Amino acid sequence: xxxxxxxxxxxxxxxxxxxxxxxxxxxxxxxxxxxxxxxxxxxxxxxxxxxxxxxxxxxxxxxxxxxxxxxxxxxxxxxxxxxxxxxxxxxxxxxxxxxxxxxxxxxxxxxxxxxxxxxxxxxxxxxxxxxxxxxxxxxxxxxxxxxxxxxxxxxxxxxxxxxxxxxxxxxxxxxxxxxxxxxxxxxxxxxxxxxxxxxxxxxxxxxxxxxxxxxxxxxxxxxxxxxxxxxxxxxxxxxxxxxxxxxxxxxxxxxxxxxxxxxxxxxxxxxxxxxxxxxxxxxxxxxxxxxxxxxxxxxxxxxxxxxxxxxxxxxxxxxxxxxxxxxxxxxxxxxxxxxxxxxxxxxxxxxxxxxxxxxxxxxxxxxxxxxxxxxxxxxxxxxxxxxxxxxxxxxxxxxxxxxxxxxxxxxxxxxxxxxxxxxxxxxxxxxxxxxxxxxxxxxxxxxxxxxxxxxxxxxxxxxxxxxxxxxxxxxxxxxxxxxxxxxxxxxxxxxxxxx
Amino acid sequence: xxxxxxxxxxxxxxxxxxxxxxxxxxxxxxxxxxxxxxxxxxxxxxxxxxxxxxxxxxxxxxxxxxxxxxxxxxxxxxxxxxxxxxxxxxxxxxxxxxxxxxxxxxxxxxxxxxxxxxxxxxxxxxxxxxxxxxxxxxxxxxxxxxxxxxxxxxxxxxxxxxxxxxxxxxxxxxxxxxxxxxxxxxxxxxxxxxxxxxxxxxxxxxxxxxxxxxxxxxxxxxxxxxxxxxxxxxxxxxxxxxxxxxxxxxxxxxxxxxxxxxxxxxxxxxxxxxxxxxxxxxxxxxxxxxxxxxxxxxxxxxxxxxxxxxxxxxxxxxxxxxxxxxxxxxxxxxxxxxxxx
Numbered sequence: 001x002x003x004x005x006x007x008x009x010x011x012x013x014x015x016x017x018x019x020x021x022x023x024x025x026x027x028x029x030x031x032x033x034x035x036x037x038x039x040x041x042x043x044x045x046x047x048x049x050x051x052x053x054x055x056x057x058x059x060x061x062x063x064x065x066x067x068x069x070x071x072x073x074x075x076x077x078x079x080x081x082x083x084x085x086x087x088x089x090x091x092x093x094x095x096x097x098x099x100x101x102x103x104x105x106x107x108x109x110x111x112x113x114x115x116x117x118x119x120x121x122x123x124x125x126x127x128x129x130x131x132x133x134x135x136x137x138x139x140x141x142x143x144x145x146x147x148x149x150x151x152x153x154x155x156x157x158x159x160x161x162x163x164x165x166x167x168x169x170x171x172x173x174x175x176x177x178x179x180x181x182x183x184x185x186x187x188x189x190x191x192x193x194x195x196x197x198x199x200x201x202x203x204x205x206x207x208x209x210x211x212x213x214x215x216x217x218x219x220x221x222x223x224x225x226x227x228x229x230x231x232x233x234x235x236x237x238x239x240x241x242x243x244x245x246x247x248x249x250x251x252x253x254x255x256x257x258x259x260x261x262x263x264x265x266x267x268x269x270x271x272x273x274x275x276x277x278x279x280x281x282x283x284x285x286x287x288x289x290x291x292x293x294x295x296x297x298x299x300x301x302x303x304x305x306x307x308x309x310x311x312x313x314x315x316x317x318x319x320x321x322x323x324x325x326x327x328x329x330x331x332x333x334x335x336x337x338x339x340x341x342x343x344x345x346x347x348x349x350x351x352x353x354x355x356x357x358x359x360x361x362x363x364x365x366x367x368x369x370x371x372x373x374x375x376x377x378x379x380x381x382x383x384x385x386x387x388x389x390x391x392x393x394x395x396x397x398x399x400x401x402x403x404x405x406x407x408x409x410x411x412x413x414x415x416x417x418x419x420x421x422x423x424x425x426x427x428x429x430x431x432x433x434x435x436x437x438x439x440x441x442x443x444x445x446x447x448x449x450x451x452x453x454x455x456x457x458x459x460x461x462x463x464x465x466x467x468x469x470x471x472x473x474x475x476x477x478x479x480x481x482x483x484x485x486x487x488x489x490x491x492x493x494x495x496x497x498x499x
Numbered sequence: 500x501x502x503x504x505x506x507x508x509x510x511x512x513x514x515x516x517x518x519x520x521x522x523x524x525x526x527x528x529x530x531x532x533x534x535x536x537x538x539x540x541x542x543x544x545x546x547x548x549x550x551x552x553x554x555x556x557x558x559x560x561x562x563x564x565x566x567x568x569x570x571x572x573x574x575x576x577x578x579x580x581x582x583x584x585x586x587x588x589x590x591x592x593x594x595x596x597x598x599x600x601x602x603x604x605x606x607x608x609x610x611x612x613x614x615x616x617x618x619x620x621x622x623x624x625x626x627x628x629x630x631x632x633x634x635x636x637x638x639x640x641x642x643x644x645x646x647x648x649x650x651x652x653x654x655x656x657x658x659x660x661x662x663x664x665x666x667x668x669x670x671x672x673x674x675x676x677x678x679x680x681x682x683x684x685x686x687x688x689x690x691x692x693x694x695x696x697x698x699x700x701x702x703x704x705x706x707x708x709x710x711x712x713x714x715x716x717x718x719x720x721x722x723x724x725x726x727x728x729x730x731x732x733x734x735x736x737x738x739x740x741x742x743x744x745x746x747x748x749x750x751x752x753x754x755x756x757x758x759x760x761x762x763x764x765x766x767x768x769x770x771x772x773x774x775x776x777x778x779x780x781x782x783x784x785x786x787x788x789x790x791x792x793x794x795x796x797x798x799x800x801x802x803x804x805x806x807x808x809x810x811x812x813x814x815x816x817x818x819x820x821x822x823x824x825x826x827x828x829x830x831x832x833x834x835x836x837x838x839x840x
Contacts, residue, residue, distance in 0.1 A: 045581070049567065139711030144697075144704075184585055187698045190675055191585075198592040202584020321710060322726045323703040330553065330703070334560055337802065343726070407582050408593065448700075455697045456713065458666055 001128060005363075008356030012061070012364070021058050022361055025065030026368050030376070032066075033073020035402065039086045039207075040070025042405065044331045056339040057354040061361040063332045068124075068311050068365040070328075071271055072116035072373065075304050076380055079108045081395055083215040083402075087206040087441055088271035088307040091279035093214050094434045095292060095299030101232075102295050105381060110240030111297055112304045113373035115253060119305035120366030122257045123264070123312030128359045132348065134313075135320035138265045145453035145464055147266060149473035150277070151446035155438065156477035156484075157280040164430030166488040172432040176439015179204055186448035187455075199411040206272075208403035208412040209440055212419025213433040215399045219392050220424040226388060233388065240374075241297065249301050252282050260306030264313025271310035272441055278306025284480065293434055308369075312362060318343050319355060528792035529811065535785040538778035542602060545576040548769070549597070550606045551590020553583045556702065557723055557803075561635055561767050562606045564799040568790035575786070577604075586610050586674055591622050599772035601779030604631065604787075608767045609678060612821050616828035617676050618840045623825070624770060629780055630817030631787040633768035635722075635800065636810045638740035639682060640750065641669070642717040642724060642733040644709060653736045653756055656716065657690050665693040670708045671718035672700060678763045679718055681831050682739055689758035709733065720765050721747070722803030739763075744807040761827065768817055788813055 012018050032043040044063055051059035074085020079096030092112060099108040126134075155173060182193045183203025194200035225231040256278035263274035282302035283292045292299050317323040322343045324330040336343050341351065348355060386394075403416040423433045457463040465471050537543075548566055552558035559581065566577035582590035587610045597603040611624045622628065643656065650656040660667040671679040683696055697714055699705035702723060709717040710732060717724070717733070727733040735750045739762045743752055753762070769787050771780055790796060791811055800806050812820055832839050 048563070052567075136711075139707045139713075141711075143708060143711065143713035184674075186700060187674075198585060198588045201586075202589045317703070317707065321707065322730075323707045323710075330556070334563065337560065407584070407589070408580055409582070409589070452697050452699065455695055456668055458695060 004352070004356045005128060005360055007353070008358075008360030009364075011057070011353060011357045012360050018058055018061070018357075021054070021062050022065055022364070025062045025361075026069050026365055026372065029066035029069030029071075029365075030073040030369075030372065033070035033085050034076050034380075035085065035398070040066050040073070041328055041331070043070070044328055048331060048334060051335050052338045056336070056341060056351070057357040059335045059339065060332060060354060061358050063328065063335055064315065064358050064362050065365040067314075067328050068120050068308070068362055069369055071308050071311050072112070072120070072304070072369050075112040075116065075300075076109060076377070078214075079112060079300065080105060080381070080384060081215065081391075082218040083395065083399060084210055086272075087210060088275045088310075089303075090210050090214070090272075090437050090441070091275045091303035091434075092300055092307075094279065094303070095294070095296045097214075097218070098293070098295030099297070099300065100384070104239075104295065104297075105384060106239040106377075107241045107245070107297060108300050109377045109381065110374070111246065111300050113370060113377060114241075114246060115256075115301045115305040116308040117366050117370035117373070118253060119257055119260055119308035120311055120369065121363060123261055123309040124359065124363040124366055125312075126261055127312035127315055127362070131316045132320045134265060135316045135323075138317065139321065139323070141469065142266055143453070143456065144449040145456060145467055146469045146473070148446055148449040148453045149470040149477070150263075151273070151442050151449065153473040153477040153480075154273070154277045154280045155442055155446070156480040157284040166484055168429075168431045169435050172426070172435030173439040175426075175431075176436040176441075177443040178439075179209070179436070180440045180443025180447065185451075186444075187451040197411070199409050202407075203444070204415055204440065205407060205412055206441060208416040209419050210437055211399045211403050212416040213423040213437055215395055216416060216420025217423030217427060217433060219395060220420060221427060222388060223392065231388060233384075245297065246301075249298055252285075252298050252302050253305050255281055255285070256302045256305035257309045260309025261313040263306070264310025265316050271307040271314065273445060274310035274313075275303045275307035276438060276442060278302045278309075293432070308366065311366075315358070315362070319347060319358075528789070529813065530785065530789040530792060532785065532789070535782055535789075538776075538782055541776075541779045541782060542575050544602070545578050547597070547603050548577050548579045548606055549590050549594040549603065550579055550581045551583060551587035551594075552608075553581055557720075558606055558608060558767060560803075561799075564796055565606075565634060565769060565787065565790060568793040568796035569786050571793055571795060572790050573786050586614065586677075588614065588621070595622060595627070595772070597772075599774035601771060601775040601783060603772070604783065605770045606767065607770060609763075609765055609824060612824045613676055613678060613681075613828045616825045616839070617832055617837065620840060625818045625821040625825070627773055628770035629773050629775070629784075630812070630814050630821065631769045631771055631784050632791055632814075633766050633812035633817040633820065634787075634791050634796070634810060635765075635767040635803070635805045636808060636812065636820075637720045637722055637765050637803075637805055638738060638744070638762060638808065639679070639718060639720050639765065640735040640739065640747070641686075641737040642709065642719060642727075642735050643715070644712070645731050645734045647734070649715075651736075653751055656736055657692050660692045660694050660715075665695065667692075667716075668695045668697050668714040669716040669718055670697050670699055670705045670714040672698060672705070674698065674700075676828070676832060676837060678765060681828065681835070682763050683718060684831075684835065685760040686739075686753065686758060689753075689760065690756075720804075721807075722805055725802070725804055740808070746804060746807040763824070763827070764820075766812075766820065766824075768812070784814055 028043050029040050033040045044066060071088060074089035075092045078084040078089040078093040080100055082093050082097040084090040084093050096108045182200060184191055184201050191201055222231060259278045259281050260274040263277055279299060279302050282298050283289055314329050318329045324333055333343060400413050403412045427433060548562055550558055550562045562579055566579055570576055582593050587607060594605040614621045615623045650659040708714045724733055735747060738747050738750045738752045740752055741754060771783055800810055829839055
């Protein structure tokens, strides 16, 4: 393996064109990842036709690098402005933005940089070690029933985040789950709650909903404070987390690497579920559950480690089996095909040099997040100096563009502002916008896999629970729910603080 | 009367399918004119192609290949605008809202025809749109894992499925009224087997389900699983087509296995609004039909098993295929008890 890695490194950095492509991918991924709506996917779609003129290894490497750095890029705006660059950065905003409001933006961004680099690098190393056996294990043991059980477990664990009370947290999640049912059902293609609008047949898109609930509702909240003279500008801080602070979260990092890698390896799941699960696990194991959603460093660490840990993992089913894990890896299939190649088992035999150039590039891209991320952070944090009356319209404009550009539908801009208003009102009442977003994202994944899973077990719960992974996750989720109900009913329970 | 109508529709489709297979032996470009003067300078800027599916799937790929071929041929750039969702309805609705000036074209698959068959208020691809070219026509197959030892061919598969008492599973895209669900109904009715269809809307989980043994079989088109065929992961055991394509000479057809229904085809093509200026439409027809002959496009189609039967339909051929398909689906839907509007 080491020899192959050295060979890949030599091929990557021994060619000026490859170096230029690598640097372009690192910077482009970070930039596009950081702009809400205009995600790394947008950059990938723009670049796709141009890859026909590149060497196959250069083309695939470019997209792999964009995937690594783009996944990190969205964390910055999530932390500084409550605008997740992509759905996989949404859990980062749960605690990252409250940290900014407390004047701890530097710590949050620094942790995001470091943990993205650690998660991605660890994932790249695991990917290099055992791509083929891991891919085979994943598809043989994890099907729709297991993925639904995983989602159920994730919802049970993270459902109470951000609400004033556990009941409000759950109500928020249920609202998100209801919103997720808008559009065609994932199995029969039957329209639900679309009121005759064909645009709604595709359901509520993640990005406009996230932008609305996070960014727009936050603008409204701050505008209200400004109007009543209660506005406090976020304090600028470039104090990075200390080594001791980071070392104190070493277990959270390792846990998120495992969770993120596991989610990333599942075809069609990817970094979004990884981030939510990583965050959820941090909540579950924490002794200070009530502090999540209020600006806890561990929330940022867990989310950003997990989503980047999913990047290397997502390459495993793609390269070993030809199964893309998400939208960006699906575009990478087209890059292979431009060069008369198909990702899958034969690539390892026919083009091992390509595989190792890609592996090496992903490794170095994750390492470069650390260095470039820390350099850019000092600069980007200066954005917090912009007065609110200039910043708010800029954010609304950026968010509107981000909402529209994904599908080019005015409906998505309407959804974004609608979500902003609903989010604003619900936050005033102590409900959790994090829970709503959690419900929307996990609801879509969960419903589809529940329907498929039930078909696979012929609607027989005994058969379903006889699958070991399903049994473990469903029971663990049920215990978590029961425990939280017990705690909520306990007289000694103190209401949680609002995010 | 209903039976006669269904029969005539089936015969028409049969004729179209049969014609397709006999023409598959050698490629011949049907558009002889290598160039065509632009009508009043049209187009003097890039075209926009709305693709109602994501960039990585079969539609996204064929849109990219055709856009590249048209640009190579004419020098006119084509910007692709992906609007996925709602089985193509989101993109179609968005397309119909764009100006009918010839600068906007639409990529779509047979889902547009089946959607119109189910609900006549939806866009009729042969009337509301003008097909510029249909550039991919393909058939479906049933696949099993190559290392499968419970069954090895179609007869043993059917026998095994029947022995499972309805617990066998097959992965497909089985949205209500889809080509996949209708064809599976034909197959299960004809064989008397009961099989649970598991619907996956994305290719990767669908193929992974068969690779990992989560399901027993897969319903798919050969181009979409070529890499798994080349790698020896999947093995076709049934071709849903009237005769054996040369590339799958060892695989029996449904007809040979005693199923007499007419196969439904998967087809992908390019359209322009029927209200677009006629001279512009003529130029677009030439550009897209001639682009089909470009080496780059033919190479792409070959890589997707789209040359084993004749994938080409010009405007008139496309209209015939669409009309026959709509008629066939309508009859089938009525027989299935679906509400046809």
